[in-house]
Amino acid sequence: MPYKLSATLQSHSSDVRAVRSPTNDLVLSASRDTTAISWQRQSGSSLFAPETVFRPGSRYVNAVAYLPPTAESSKGYVVTGGQEAIINIFSLSNPKDDPDFTLLGHSENICALDVSAGGAIISGSWDRTAKVWKDFSLAYELKGHEQSVWAVLAIDEEQALTASADKTIKLWMRQKLVHTYTGHQDAVRGLALIPDLGFASCSNDSEIRVWTFGGDIIYSLSGHTSFVYSLSVLPNGDIVSGGEDRSVRIWKDGECSQVLIHPAISVWAVSTMPNGDIVTGCSDGVVRIFSGSEERWATAADLKEYEDQVANQALPSQQIGDIKKSDLPGLEALNEPGKKAGDYKMVKNGDKVEYHQWDAVSYTWQKIGDVVDAVGQNRKQLYQGKEYDYVFDVEMDDKRSLKLPYNANENPYAAAERFLQSNDLPMHHIDEVAGFIEKNTSGVNLGSGSEEYVDPFTGKLSGPASVPTGSTAPSSTYVDPFTGHSRYTTASSISGATPSVNTQPSSQPPAPSTSKLIPMANPSLFKQVSVPRMRDKIFQFDEHLRNEISTSSLAMYPEETNSFETIFVYVASVLDNTAASLPTVADIDAVIQVLERWPSGTRFPIIDLARLITAFCPSTFEATSGLRSRFFSTLFKAAEWDMPWTPPIPKARETNIMIVLRAVANVFQDGVDLDGTWLAEIFQALEQMPFEALVKSQRLALATILFNMSSVSLRKAFEPQLRNQHLDLSLRVLRGESEDSQTTYRTLAGLGNVLYAARSKGPALESTQLQSIIEGISAVPPGFRQDIEGLALEVQSLL
Known part of the structure; x- marks a missing residue:
């Protein structure tokens, strides 16, 4: 008989991350809603009701197990583990608010639990260890995995298996490592014992493998289209798996015999009952039971309602893959049967695209959702x-x-x-x-590409920057995009002095300066920062990634966390004039590695940390050839530099671009010896940006780069090709800027430095270049004249 829905258990308010079904009448579930629930079958029915709600703490409960009855608890115990890194054990016979036993020892999230027939508890954690507990005390640790331990399995009282995000499975005899199994291409998420044969494993690589204990792969099961999170084994030996593709699959003799689609994004956990029923826990917070016995099936009305829930799911096209609606067949294509369970077809039904999957048991196509595109099907x-x-x-x-x-x-x-x-x-x-x-x-x-944007650390909106007029010096008043609070005003020079808070713009602009301005040898660096705010945001994002199973492999490793802490401590020490160790090449490598794998929406605080690294740690880049080039290559990639620049640019990308430009500007400071190869790479990146697509904060950062480059050129002259690129880019800014006099001022100051260096050190500029500079100055909007008049006259005197 096929498996069909038997019961729906609804009480959790968030993802159900773990389920256990030790008897036909008892189900245990653990959830991100911070609770675990014991469900009891109602007498003479297939229905279950919550018997006890356990509250182990205030954070996610990610693992659950069952301890058999003892003299003290005739119904046994529920064992829970989660983000608080504590194992709590509650009696099912005499449930209380507080646990009967508490096991301490792990330092990070506990994501896996199992219990041996004799009552030994095995736990797996993000701290890279597994632990074996006997008589409610630690017996020994299992150390050897390089990353989080995602699954544990008790074979008997002496042997255990552990599986990890490091892609390996390990067999232990007590605390001694006996064998390491390799072959999975991604994190191993689940384990199940196959009697008289060996064991099965599942992975983020979407594969299920069946192994002998000697290490031979008996066969692989392919069919899931995304991560496979959990495994269990039916009394008849069939394997049950659940994963990120919304499905539970039943495998018989190495083939998929049935697919149970769920109206949820993820099937986090599966378990099997002694009677052969299957229990699932899903991202929609629902526990479901499926039965192969008709007498335990739900009513016809409930089955129809469930089928409709599945059919009415909206599947984003990016989850399905590229589709071209005009190439799809109509409903008539469903008259042709599928070849095996899990085969799928997309068909047109009027204006809709439907996704159907072949049910080999009922020999019919089952609709499992409508495929929608990125923006509400374009309507x-x-x-x-x-x-x-x-x-x-x-x-x-x-x-x-x-x-x-x-x-x-x-x-x-x-x-x-x-x-x-x-x-x-x-x-x-x-x-x-x-x-x-x-x-x-x-x-x-x-986002619309306007000057209003979200503060990347607080999520608050910041208004457009305001620039006071009438100053011949490059005072820059703007809303700080990283705190969302006061506007900062730099000192009345382009030296990049420490900013002071100024909540009101100056009402009376200073009189134009008559003093000599060129050369301006001091670069303007972007050093403003709230170290605690930046640190909190980065580790907040890291915790979020770590707590989601689908992204946990992206979270920082302990050595990377240590490197970030080293950088934070050093930056804070510079700001406080205290002593701390300079970050090493390895610390910068850690930033590169995290930046390369984190999702685009979480990169901005790390990119901003890179801005501080370039400002405060210039000597570290000198220690290894090519480090600076690799560092900035990663930054440009993180800011999606090669994506189209057509406005409106998404706000997250817009912010990242601005911060990368500030990081580039911070490189050019006293004592830094820059090689021509890296400068050529920077110019190549800057020339990709259409100036008209940039917002004010980006344009100001670009002008600061040009100015800071020029200040370095006063000490060491540009190579002719690089100087020509600097000149061309500066003229683009002069001709294109119509809103911000500060951007024009810094660009013009940079041109003045280049002219000064050409006159004092050579080689001289060509006449066509001098004419282009004259034309560039003349293109400055008349409204900027008062702001830049003194500087413009001095630059013209150098022509």
Whole structure:
């Protein structure tokens, strides 16, 4: 008989990350809602009801196990582990608020638990260890994995298996490593014992492998289209797997015999009952039971409702792959049967694209959702009389369904704030709601390219920068994009002195200076920072990545965390005039490695840390040839430099570009000897940017680069080709800038330095270049004349 839905267990309010079903009448579940629940079958029914809700702590519960009955607890115990790195053990016979036993020893999230037949507990953690506990005390540690231990399996009282994000599985005899199994191409997520044969493993590489204990692979099971998170084995020996592709698959004799699609993004956990029923835990917070026995199937009405839930799922096209609607067949294609369980077809049904999967048991195509494109199938949706690109349904803890409207050119935080205010919800959920919007609108350009943008550390909106007029010096007043608070004003020179807070722009501009301005030898560096705020944001993002199973492999390793801490301590010491160790090449390498693998939406604080590294650690780059080139190559890639520059540029990318430009500007300072090869790479990157696509903060950063380059050229003259590139780029800025006199001022100061160096050190500029400079100065808007008059006259005198 095929497996069909038997029961739906609803009480959790967030993802169910682990399930266990030790008897036909008991189900245990653990959830991100900070609870674990024991569910008891109702007498004479296939239905279950929550018996006890356990609250081990205030953070996610990610693992659950069952301890058999003892004299003290006739129903046994529930064992939980999670983010608090504590194992809590509660009696099922006499449940209390506080655990009966607490096991301490792990230092990071506990993500795996198992129990041997004799009652030994095995735990796996992000701290890269597994631990064996007997009689509620630590018996020994299993150390050897290089990354998080994602799965543990008790073979008997002496032997255990552990699986890790380092792609390996290890067999232990007590605390002694006996064998290491290699072959998976990504993190190994689940383990299951195959009686009289060996064991099975599943991985983020979407493969399931069946092994002998000697290390031979008996066979591999392919069919899942994404990460496979969990495995269990039925009493008849069939394997059950669940994963990120919304499916549970049943494998018989090496072939997929049935696919159970879920109306959720992830099937985090699977378990099997002694009677052969299958229990699943999903990202929608629901525990479901499926049975192969008709007498335990849900009612026909409930089965139809469940099928409709599955069929009505919206599948983003980026999750399915590239599709061209005109090439798809119509519904008639469903008359042709599939070849095996799990085969799929996409067909046109009017204006919709439907996704169907072949059910080999019922010998029919099962609709599992409508494929939607990036922006609401290219049609606006109405909400309260207004049109939006998206209108999301948001399920609340109290079972209300609220509407979240959003347009693709909005800032996610603005939409989140509007949603929370209109529904009288706490504002501390703003990060969560904004993250939901960003996750479900991937690939959409967010933002209009205007000067208003989100502070990357607080998520608050900052208004356009204001620049006081009438100053011959490059005083720059702007809203600090990293704190969202006061505007900063630099001192009345281009020396980059430490800024002072100024909440009001000057009402009376200073009189034009008559003193000699050129040469300006002191570079202007972007050193403003709140180290605690930057550190908190980076580690907040790291924790978020670590807590999501699909992104946990991207989180920092302990040695990388140490490198970041070293950099933070050093920068703080420079600002406080105290002593600390200079970051090493290895520390900078750690920043490169994290930046290379983190998602684009979380990169900005690391890019900003790179800005500080270039400002405060210039000597570290001199220690290894090619380090600076590799560092900036990574920064440009992180800011998506090779993506189209057509406005509107997404706000996240816009911010990243601005910070990278500031990092480049910080390289050019006293004592730094720059090689021509790296400078050529920088010019090549800068020349990619269409000036008209840049916002004010980016244009000012570009002008600062040109100025700082010129200040370095006063000490060591540019090679002719590099000087020509500097001149061409400077003239582009002069001709293109029409809003910000500060950008024009810094660019003109840079040209003055180049002219001064040409006159004092040579070689002289060509007459055509001198004429181009004259034309560039004449292109400056008349409204800037008072601001730059003294400098412009001095530059012209050098021609």
